[in-house]
Amino acid sequence: MLTEPSFFDGSLEHLRAVRSVVRLPVLCKDFVVTPYQVFEAADAGADAVLLIVAALAPGQLRALHTLGESLGLAALVEVHDERELDVAMEAGASILGVNSRNLRTLEVDLAVARRLASRLPAGAVRVAESGLRTPEDLTELSALGYDAFLVGERFMAAADPGAALRELRAAGGRGER
Numbered sequence: 001m002l003t004e005p006s007f008f009d010g011s012l013e014h015l016r017a018v019r020s021v022v023r024l025p026v027l028c029k030d031f032v033v034t035p036y037q038v039f040e041a042a043d044a045g046a047d048a049v050l051l052i053v054a055a056l057a058p059g060q061l062r063a064l065h066t067l068g069e070s071l072g073l074a075a076l077v078e079v080h081d082e083r084e085l086d087v088a089m090e091a092g093a094s095i096l097g098v099n100s101r102n103l104r105t106l107e108v109d110l111a112v113a114r115r116l117a118s119r120l121p122a123g124a125v126r127v128a129e130s131g132l133r134t135p136e137d138l139t140e141l142s143a144l145g146y147d148a149f150l151v152g153e154r155f156m157a158a159a160d161p162g163a164a165l166r167e168l169r170a171a172g173g174r175g176e177r
Helices: 012-019 035-044 058-070 082-090 111-117 135-143 153-157 161-169
Strands: 048-052 074-079 095-099 125-129 148-150
Touching: 012 035, 035 048, 035 058, 048 058, 048 095, 058 074, 058 082, 074 082, 082 095, 095 111, 111 125, 111 135, 135 161, 153 161
Parallel strands: 048 074, 074 095, 095 125, 125 148
Antiparallel strands: none
16 A cells, blocks of 8 residues: 555555455555654554665664564565665565666666566565566566566556456466465
C-alpha cells in the first residue's frame, strides 16, 4: 500500500483502510528513512516495510531492518544493482526486491531483474519489481528464480484492474504465484 504522500498521493490512512478489510499481508510502500516511519507502519497495521538500499546508508539499512524485525515486520529490501545487492545481503535481508526502474531516469529495463537473478541467494524470497506488464514477463522471471512480483503501474493503467490481475495470475498456469 502506497503511503508516500508527496509523489504518490498515498497515506497511512489508506494502509489502515486496507488492513481493516483484508487478511493478506500488507506492505507499507514508502521512502522509509527513519525509525519513526517503521513505528508508524507497524501502528497502521503493516506486515512489512519497504527499505530501499539506494536511499539508505548501510548502517541505516541494518538499523531499520533490525527495528522492523523487532516489531514483527518483514522488510522487503529493494536493490537496483550488484553493489546494492551486496549491501542488502550484508544487512541480513532475507526478502530481496530487484527493482528494474532506474530511480534517476524512471526508465524501466527488465534486463536488471534478469542480470541480478543468478546473484540472489538461495533461501531468500526473491521479488521482481517494476515494469511487469504481461504474463510472459512473470513466466520468464519465475523461471529465473523469482518467487513473487510487485506490480502497481500495470493495474493503475488498466481499465479493469481485476481483469489485469487475473491475467497476470494465470501466467504460465501458475495461478497462485
